[in-house]
Amino acid sequence: MTNVEEHSIRTLIFGVTGYTGMELIRLLSTHPRAVIVGGSSRNWAGQRVDEVFPFIPAAKSFPLTTIEELLLDPQADLAFLALPHGESAGCIRPLLDAGLKVVDLSADCRLEDEHVYAKWYGPHKDPDLLSRAVYGLPEIYREAIATADLVANPGCYPTTVILGLAPLMNDERVDCTRPIVDSKSGISGAGRGAKLNTSFCEAGEGFKPYGVTRHRHIPEMEQELGKLAGQTVKVRFTPHLIPVSRGMVSTIYVPVRKKISTDELRDLYADRYRNEPFVTLLPKGAYPDTARVRGSNQCHVSVEVDERTDLAIVMTGLDNLTKGASGCAVQNMNIMMGLADTEGLAGTSLFP
């Protein structure tokens, strides 16, 4: 095991060799308070992680085991589950029972209603967890996260949409009950694996919609926006694939009911996010760009009112592996462990 300083937070990563697992390693490798003491990998169990990934320095290495072994006697403070949905649900209870806090990056604890989960993902393995989990979007639920032992890390698309619409959900000047959300994601969002349609020659120089009207993140958006609005919200959602590894931009359209200017809209957002370290309202005329958030935990936001056509346009951008997944998971860990949100997450984006 890694040499762990006293007072360090000891963490486990289930699913080390997927992209969100690898991103957790990257972020935690420079975290001043947390260390990784073990991880699971189906393919590499029995090796140390620096043998699998030569870019991890030996000093930061840790052993890889199977999920089953890792669950046997988990000596740690907190576990990150970077596993596929379905698989995640089966690991949570043993970890909670062993006294660990859990941040689940899968979809398994995000939906409150077991029937909605079943409709979009199939039967839930441990539905009692749904009421125990806190939805881990710190900008909305920071207080609840601070005392939770199980946090459901949000989906990447929902993060762009909820952060994008939260300041508007109760503003009567716009109609947020049926937003049109046109989202674009980098290819790492499809996960790590050998698939023809995400191969370099097929996806490179490509851009296309996918999963039109049918993406599984829809119920998650509708649940959270509905809670913010205090009424039912239907999201019209079209995801697209961008030929970049990382990055996500959502362009969100809501009708204007009563006159509101771009400046007034900007004020709303500036107020709402003034104290949020990871939500930045861009200067007027600047728009979210995947290249400017790569590797950072920032969500960039722009807003415009098209006064000619009575439409409010909200644009949000983030790195789907960082603020859209593992960065937010570390932020949740920080909050759960009583640290500042920004601990270990202060890195600026890698640009160019």
Next chain:
Amino acid sequence: MTNVEEHSIRTLIFGVTGYTGMELIRLLSTHPRAVIVGGSSRNWAGQRVDEVFPFIPAAKSFPLTTIEELLLDPQADLAFLALPHGESAGCIRPLLDAGLKVVDLSADCRLEDEHVYAKWYGPHKDPDLLSRAVYGLPEIYREAIATADLVANPGCYPTTVILGLAPLMNDERVDCTRPIVDSKSGISGAGRGAKLNTSFCEAGEGFKPYGVTRHRHIPEMEQELGKLAGQTVKVRFTPHLIPVSRGMVSTIYVPVRKKISTDELRDLYADRYRNEPFVTLLPKGAYPDTARVRGSNQCHVSVEVDERTDLAIVMTGLDNLTKGASGCAVQNMNIMMGLADTEGLAGTSLFP
């Protein structure tokens, strides 16, 4: 001058070394009936084109001169104007007077109303041309193009939107009067030139909105959709930049008023475009992908109804330099000269 076979169509290209000029060369180099006999280039006047672009075979080469020289005594049947707006307008009358037909790839002849032009582009240099020009979208105006001597080649974004919405504009089951158009363009759409924001390191791995609510293609879309609808149409338009050289996808949202299924919608499109060689309705579940239209003159179309939220979604994709510019210009030439639309344009896309 190139050795011109009898019966060949002799063409001139004004603005050879921009991307649409270069694409005209590529397409015409294998056209069975047309030859390029001269071209203009500010920077390379006095050289032959194969000296500037070594990938052009000597047998297909032609001399480069200034615009002024090329206008002096234009010995040709048809001229393509691949010049910036404003500059184009000044060249048209001398060419028409010399008996040439003209396909203008700039915006200078697209708008019918001089005042609308002035508002978006500044004062027009030769406003009488506006009523003389035919809007060169063959799928809508093929008959008028056939007898025109001046054709205004459509903008790339408008082509995706007009082809995307034409079958719906008079269908009472959907409301096409205020469509939301979320478009994404490859970087060649920004033209050829040295700019920091389209440099590889700034634009690569990037994706972002630009010109939100303010893009100059809006009045062109509204003019043409309005004519198809027989009423005023307001377009809510947000363009984005994709990190690919070529390609454009528009995702278009219109509310459903009366129940219509995806299959019924597909039938509408299949009927409308059955005989169009360059509009392809993709199989159900397939969506336009820039990688599959690169270098071809195809516009790919998909349609879906989101019955859960009463929304029709139209997705169109094309190569902005081909069907979105120079390929369409050659198609217009074909029609103006009495040839089949497909002459010289049968090439399939370069994939991968």
Next chain:
Amino acid sequence: MTNVEEHSIRTLIFGVTGYTGMELIRLLSTHPRAVIVGGSSRNWAGQRVDEVFPFIPAAKSFPLTTIEELLLDPQADLAFLALPHGESAGCIRPLLDAGLKVVDLSADCRLEDEHVYAKWYGPHKDPDLLSRAVYGLPEIYREAIATADLVANPGCYPTTVILGLAPLMNDERVDCTRPIVDSKSGISGAGRGAKLNTSFCEAGEGFKPYGVTRHRHIPEMEQELGKLAGQTVKVRFTPHLIPVSRGMVSTIYVPVRKKISTDELRDLYADRYRNEPFVTLLPKGAYPDTARVRGSNQCHVSVEVDERTDLAIVMTGLDNLTKGASGCAVQNMNIMMGLADTEGLAGTSLFP
């Protein structure tokens, strides 16, 4: 079957849905004299090709069958084998026996010595073919190809190296017996298939050597260079992967023995390739660029002498799927059928 004009060359493609098969379709779709009348595909047998690839127009479509069915009664003039090595060897004899000419794009007929083949590829399925095949590099063996019924289409790396060194092999001013060849290939060279290491997220923004000292194209280079030199040649070969779909550049280093200037070297190449339609000596100071040969059948060549260190540097660039594979195969078909090399191959590169 496709409606075949009289006098057309009827072709078959074995292995339609790999990248070289797809590139054959692209090139033949605008060939004025050849048509594809059938093809094989393991996964799509029973469908027509335009159902599998919507970007192929119905008018150019053809049925897909299994290899076995296609071999039963092959009604065609020429077959292209775009199959993996090993698989190809088993198809050749039935085709030759049925009177077809064959262009084999695999490695199965490239090596003259059965033992060398066995060492690098394993036992050969039909070694008698080796002496019957002509090595299909038209710039070296055009006459023999013209009368051959079996042509072994060269490997992509060997094409860059043999075309790059042919003018020097008998020049005593340089030592070509042990060239250092540093080659870089686009990712389509790895074939079409779902592999983690050629996925967008793993290969994008990447560049790396692979197969160092061990690539299977080494014996092919050594055989052909040795024949040109009249003595044994050992090639020191290091391939690398470039994050582009198409394109290949080889940088080749040979020691200078007796003083020779860059201009003298250029003259050698200009003389050697003066009448070759698909080999272009670039202007002095210009170097091969994958972006300038994409989709064309051109091989671009530059040469420099580093007089300070007595080294000759030859740089060659081509599209690995076109001049490096399917374009050369069509060029070979043209020669075998008595057509000009350039028939159907005049297209300039797709740039940008």
Next chain:
Amino acid sequence: MTNVEEHSIRTLIFGVTGYTGMELIRLLSTHPRAVIVGGSSRNWAGQRVDEVFPFIPAAKSFPLTTIEELLLDPQADLAFLALPHGESAGCIRPLLDAGLKVVDLSADCRLEDEHVYAKWYGPHKDPDLLSRAVYGLPEIYREAIATADLVANPGCYPTTVILGLAPLMNDERVDCTRPIVDSKSGISGAGRGAKLNTSFCEAGEGFKPYGVTRHRHIPEMEQELGKLAGQTVKVRFTPHLIPVSRGMVSTIYVPVRKKISTDELRDLYADRYRNEPFVTLLPKGAYPDTARVRGSNQCHVSVEVDERTDLAIVMTGLDNLTKGASGCAVQNMNIMMGLADTEGLAGTSLFP
């Protein structure tokens, strides 16, 4: 000015808005001991850096001034010069005179011989600096750097070559006096600026040699390799451009004189770099990949002997902006200020 903690190292960055300046900001923003207290920018003087780059948090911001203003009364411990060569030379003496230590990222202090400098770069503005500067490659000159007040940060290409060959320069089994160096660089190496040849559409999907036999990094390599060898070394150097923003791979060829195996070669490198935190010998069969060093300060190394042809092949890879420029500059700062090399540089690469 930024709120500076006691005991912090106060730094200045000359040339903030180029890529190496921006990379310095990224690296120093998470450095536990250093802060940036000011910077120069021709275009943005008078603004604060977070106004120019919204991705820099306000807490890490600092004022931008002209070079002249910054030189007037430089209140800091150390200055990084991320200026073009020529411009850098003029700033050094005032900084040294004011008691600052200086890390110069330009080429102005790298060459020891004024005449060699003049031949490749033109006349030197302050040639006396040449003997005062220490060549800042920590793996070679760590001790001298520790006591230097002026460090010449190495060029990116020379870093790959010197680290690649250092273990061999005195080994009689190989001949390192005339290595062939085939290098490939990401496009950020060309600097930040609007140039047609590095625009996305021109450089994307491209790969090409440039500056063949004439690159300015040649004398730097020859100087340093010559010192290591104790004799004159001539480098045969061909750089190429890879279509990635960051990353560099050099493939280096040296003849084997006396039998040596790959394993023996590996042992040499393992011994030489055992204690170097930023040089990693990759596992056997793994090769440097730009994608695996992006954003990290690592130099990855592989070695192979081609026993068939008596050639040793050394492959090195790094991020040209990090270990190839700003990361190494921070490493030099650490050494000059008595900190561990790794302070603030422990981040793993951004992958994917």
